[in-house]
Amino acid sequence: MKSKKNTLWLVVSVFLVALMVLSACAPAAVPTPEKVVVTSMVEKQATVVVKETVIVPQTVVAPAAATGPTCGTDPVVLNAYFETGFDIPFKLADEFTKQFPNVTWNISQDQFANLINSAPRLLSGDNPPDLLRLPTMVSFAKDGLLMNLDSYATLFGWDKWPVPQLAQNRIAPDGTRGSGALYAMGLNYSLTGIFYNKKLAAQIGMTEPPKTVAEFEDLLAKAKAAGLLPIMEWGSAKSGMGLAFPLQNLMAAYGPVGPINDWIFQKKGATIDTPNNLIAAQHLEQWIKNGYFPPDINAIEYTDAASRFTKGEGVFTFNGDWQNTAYDTGMPGNVGFFLMPPAEAGGSPAAMSAPLTYGIAANAKHADCAAFFFNWVATNDTARQINVTIGGSNPGGPADATMPTVTAGSVTNETLAAGPVVGKAGNSMDFIANATSSIFAQGWTPELQKMVGGKQDAAGLLKAVQAEYLRELAQ
Amino acid sequence: MALAVSQQTRLSKRVRRETFVGWLFVLPALLMYAVFVLVPLLLTILYSLYRWDGVGPATWVGLKNYVTIFEVPDLIGTIVNAFWLVVFFSFIPVGLGLVVASVIHRVATGRLGAIARTVLFLPQVIPLVAAGIIWGWLLALPGLINQILKAVGLGAITRAWLGDFDWALPAVGLVGIWVLLGFCIVLLLTGMTKVDPALYESARIDGAGWFREFVAITVPLLRYEIGVCLTVTVIAALAAFDIVYVSTAGGPGNATSVPGIQIYVLAFTQRAVGLACALAVMLMALVVIVILPIQWLSREGAR
Numbered sequence: 001m002k003s004k005k006n007t008l009w010l011v012v013s014v015f016l017v018a019l020m021v022l023s024a025c026a027p028a029a030v031p032t033p034e035k036v037v038v039t040s041m042v043e044k045q046a047t048v049v050v051k052e053t054v055i056v057p058q059t060v061v062a063p064a065a066a067t068g069p070t071c072g073t074d075p076v077v078l079n080a081y082f083e084t085g086f087d088i089p090f091k092l093a094d095e096f097t098k099q100f101p102n103v104t105w106n107i108s109q110d111q112f113a114n115l116i117n118s119a120p121r122l123l124s125g126d127n128p129p130d131l132l133r134l135p136t137m138v139s140f141a142k143d144g145l146l147m148n149l150d151s152y153a154t155l156f157g158w159d160k161w162p163v164p165q166l167a168q169n170r171i172a173p174d175g176t177r178g179s180g181a182l183y184a185m186g187l188n189y190s191l192t193g194i195f196y197n198k199k200l201a202a203q204i205g206m207t208e209p210p211k212t213v214a215e216f217e218d219l220l221a222k223a224k225a226a227g228l229l230p231i232m233e234w235g236s237a238k239s240g241m242g243l244a245f246p247l248q249n250l251m252a253a254y255g256p257v258g259p260i261n262d263w264i265f266q267k268k269g270a271t272i273d274t275p276n277n278l279i280a281a282q283h284l285e286q287w288i289k290n291g292y293f294p295p296d297i298n299a300i301e302y303t304d305a306a307s308r309f310t311k312g313e314g315v316f317t318f319n320g321d322w323q324n325t326a327y328d329t330g331m332p333g334n335v336g337f338f339l340m341p342p343a344e345a346g347g348s349p350a351a352m353s354a355p356l357t358y359g360i361a362a363n364a365k366h367a368d369c370a371a372f373f374f375n376w377v378a379t380n381d382t383a384r385q386i387n388v389t390i391g392g393s394n395p396g397g398p399a400d401a402t403m404p405t406v407t408a409g410s411v412t413n414e415t416l417a418a419g420p421v422v423g424k425a426g427n428s429m430d431f432i433a434n435a436t437s438s439i440f441a442q443g444w445t446p447e448l449q450k451m452v453g454g455k456q457d458a459a460g461l462l463k464a465v466q467a468e469y470l471r472e473l474a475q
Numbered sequence: 476m477a478l479a480v481s482q483q484t485r486l487s488k489r490v491r492r493e494t495f496v497g498w499l500f501v502l503p504a505l506l507m508y509a510v511f512v513l514v515p516l517l518l519t520i521l522y523s524l525y526r527w528d529g530v531g532p533a534t535w536v537g538l539k540n541y542v543t544i545f546e547v548p549d550l551i552g553t554i555v556n557a558f559w560l561v562v563f564f565s566f567i568p569v570g571l572g573l574v575v576a577s578v579i580h581r582v583a584t585g586r587l588g589a590i591a592r593t594v595l596f597l598p599q600v601i602p603l604v605a606a607g608i609i610w611g612w613l614l615a616l617p618g619l620i621n622q623i624l625k626a627v628g629l630g631a632i633t634r635a636w637l638g639d640f641d642w643a644l645p646a647v648g649l650v651g652i653w654v655l656l657g658f659c660i661v662l663l664l665t666g667m668t669k670v671d672p673a674l675y676e677s678a679r680i681d682g683a684g685w686f687r688e689f690v691a692i693t694v695p696l697l698r699y700e701i702g703v704c705l706t707v708t709v710i711a712a713l714a715a716f717d718i719v720y721v722s723t724a725g726g727p728g729n730a731t732s733v734p735g736i737q738i739y740v741l742a743f744t745q746r747a748v749g750l751a752c753a754l755a756v757m758l759m760a761l762v763v764i765v766i767l768p769i770q771w772l773s774r775e776g777a778r
Contacts, residue, residue: 020745042584113744116743116744117743117744120528120529120530120746124530134682139528139530139531139746140529143528143530143531145530156640212479235638236637236638236723236724236726237723237724237725237727238723238726239727276607285728294616295616295634295635296615296634296635296638297635298635298638298726298727299611299614299615299616299635299636299637299638299639299641299727300635300638301611304615307609319625436745437744437745437746438740438741438744438745441740441744442549442740442744442745445726446726446727446728446729446732447728449638449726449727449728450640450727450728452727453639453640453727455640455728456728471547472745475526475745475747475750
């Protein structure tokens with residue numbers, strides 16, 4: 001009896017061992033993306049954007065009649081590839097079908113980090129998407145995988161929209177962004193800045209948003225002295241380093257945004273290692289040394305930082321308006337927003353802002369219908385309302401489009417009001433993490449983590465990132 | 476004479492037919508192996524000689540990608556980290572596994588032994604991604620491990636283990652030990668059941684204690700199993716990807732960055748397919764160089 005049991009155990013264990021050997025060998029091959037935990041933050045950062053000035057007339061103006069192509073009346077199945085974790089495109093797709101019943105959707109979805117990896121394959125495949133959430137675009141456009149949207153822009157009148165909306169989606173023949181042919185559209189335009197916990201802010205005597213960096217730093221010192229965490233931020237490599245937010249805001253406070261955008265858009269000779277940026281990086285380094293960020297920031301992921309801030313840890317946090325709904329739900333009435341103040345009183349504030357970028361594959365079957373969808377998202381009142389309510393971001397569109405209503409007391413009111421301020425000043429920037437597809441993973445994140453660990457200083461940070469940038473451009 | 480010849484031809488015919496049938500059986504597996512292992516392997520070597528973004532035109536660059544690996548400190552640093560991981564993923568699980576397995580084998584053969592085996596083997600069954608998330612919570616600053624340290628008066632050493640430059644790699648190593656220990660124990664235990672109990676009995680009659688038995692009988696007779704354990708775990712360490720990716724993704728800085736992570740980022744995020752392939756080829760060569768001596772030593776011992 002006993003020996004039978006032993007034999008059985010032997011057989012089972014041999015089988016298990018065989019199984020283990022097999023599975024243990026598997027990782028020796030190329031890592032499988034399926035196993036990868038997706039980093040929600042990278043995507044956030046890529047989405048970081050600010051919006052352009054959209055003037056907010058209260059008079060309802062009928063959306064400009066589309067003169068471009070439509071989806072027709074025959075049944076159309078749009079082949080779409082969306083980003084997991086964001087409701088907006090799905091809600092917009094539902095509403096679109098409601099209004100145009102001949103259009104149905106075949107929607108696939110993936111996490112942002114996986115989209116970066118699979119986009120080239122999808123775009124060059126046999127069944128290219130009519131609509132695709134674009135993680136990056138320059139290399140795809142260079143490879144001829146993306147449709148040039150210039151003719152649609154003319155037909156629908158997109159080129160008459162307030163200029164900065166489309167600029168980030170334009171690519172020049174030399175591969176620099178900011179001007180040239182249009183290769184993508186934004187479903188909305190997000191804005192970043194500083195969110196604050198109203199109760200804690202009152203506790204340290206903040207009665208109105210700071211007007212200069214010095215005033216802001218004074219508040220940070222007060223928070224620290226009061227035993228509060230001044231700034232909640234994330235920094236794990238799994239999410240990507242959140243300190244890139246305050247750093248870029250400081251850069252814009254101490255220097256013009258032009259050179260920063262040039263660097264992001266890969267203009268020839270652009271460098272991030274400038275005297276102004278050095279001052280900005282030195283301020284950040286000082287903030288770190290003063291203990292203004294959580295001591296465990298290098299291990300904090302994006303979602304943890306958001307939830308810890310919601311639970312009352314941290315007076316301030318640098319983030320974007322995509323987080324509005326979660327903040328409003330988690331800390332109703334207790335969350336406020338202001339733009340990063342300028343260095344000098346009376347200067348104009350700057351902000352990172354970027355479109356929620358979608359493109360059409362060069363060989364898409366229903367490009368006309370997809371382009372019509374872009375136009376509808378920006379001009380249809382219901383679509384714009386969905387954009388603001390679900391996403392918390394500005395829907396952009398024509399200068400005379402109606403601005404949707406927002407629930408009173410929502411922080412979305414404050415972010416929407418801040419948009420035009422930045423737009424008017426012409427101080428909107430794309431995100432420094434979007435300069436190349438891996439500058440965030442290979443440059444900003446490790447170098448800023450080193451700064452937190454006391455292994456990198458302000459000057460070294462900028463030099464190291466610039467070296468990585470040049471190395472990637474040379475490839 | 477004639478009979479003998481015809482018998483021989485018949486025999487060799489049969490052998491030949493058997494060989495043919497044998498090959499027929501192996502063919503499907505061989506085909507899969509060729510298509511999914513050999514072809515990608517050769518393609519990887521080929522790609523490593525080009526500069527290529529994965530879609531557009533590729534440019535021949537010769538060995539330049541390999542030179543780049545040696546020029547960029549962050550890339551060569553990943554290989555140093557991988558060797559540190561060998562300590563945690565291989566040496567400690569195999570060493571500890573030997574001790575634990577021999578204890579289980581000697582004192583806990585009944586239900587207790589089965590429970591111990593099951594508990595220690597569980598990490599192999601839990602999906603690694605889920606395990607990575609749980610370990611992330613445990614090792615976080617407000618996590619359970621730091622709470623326990625505080626409770627026993629060690630509050631001074633609490634830290635965000637996965638975010639600390641000096642401790643992130645050992646913390647990742649701890650996860651690796653947790654995952655791989657059960658595998659080693661089960662494999663070594665199986666080996667121990669093979670050892671003739673008479674050897675242990677005679678040793679005991681001669682007055683040998685647990686340690687003497689362990690050194691004189693268990694370890695030498697398990698040389699082959701130990702070789703397998705070392706091979707599998709050293710490969711797991713050098714080619715590590717999943718454990719590192721789910722716990723730190725290579726951070727902080729590049730403190731836990733290993734070749735597997737860099738290959739992934741280079742190929743899929745940076746789209747430097749040639750450079751990624753060059754690093755992959757180097758990693759493969761490294762694994763072979765490290766594994767071959769282990770194989771030779773354990774085979775010789777087994778014979």
